[in-house]
Amino acid sequence: MAKAEQLSLFDDGTVPVARPATLPPGCRWHEVDTPYQRIGFLLRTSRRKTIGLTVNDDGLVVTAPSWVRYGQVADAVRAKAPWIVRKLRALHIRQQHLATADARWHDGGRFPYLGIYVTLAIRPDAGTALYSGDPVRPAEHDTLTLPLQSDSSTERIRERVHTWLQQQARALFDARLQHFCQTAGVELKSWRLASPSARWGSCSSDRRIMLNWRLIHFPPHVVDYVVAHEVAHLRHMNHGPAFWKEVERLYPDFLQARLALKSHHPGSLPLL
Structure with a gap:
């Protein structure tokens, strides 16, 4: 979506419709009018038995069996229009937040x-x-x-x-967890990578930490803040004054990193 990625949402919240400058192999571009707005999408055929709709960095992608008529595809898009528009709107916001208009998945991208x-x-x-x-x-x-x-x-x-990216995240996050656990004098039972849509990390009462692998997009000081934050929970399972004092002890510059991350919701990261 080279062209569409550079467009902002209209004042009424509708998502701009623009045909991609280049189409992925095997895809065709179509547009359908719905009660909510006009929706553009990439259509590809496959051996699947049902019509599938997904929203990724290419926008809306509809995959349909080769025997399905186009009218049925259009009806499926209209039926799912509220969900599609919501996802497309989130996609545009996500791309604006992280300037993913500069991200390209080809040689030289x-x-x-x-x-x-x-x-x-x-x-x-x-x-x-x-x-x-x-x-x-x-x-x-x-x-x-x-x-x-x-x-x-x-x-x-x-x-x-x-x-x-996940390989790099696993190695880097593991090293930073070891560093902050040693600094804090605490033991971690286990940790894992995940891709939650609502949080950067978590720490359970049984001393298990989860880290969102998409943190790997951010500068190292932001990664360190999140890791230190979760390690601090190994001492304080809350966000009280003692917890924030421990975060500051582990990572004195945490306020700058916290502010840098505050404007980015996990769901605003690029769909890689």
């Missing part, structure tokens, strides 16, 4: 990693995913090379980046 936009290189002969710099300290002009065919779909490229 970019994606946010630890506060830096990393360039993608698609090389069939690469053999494995290769990062040109230090993945712990990314810098401008760093490149992630993926061993994919030059005609790989955006979904395939996004999936590989997703896998690589």
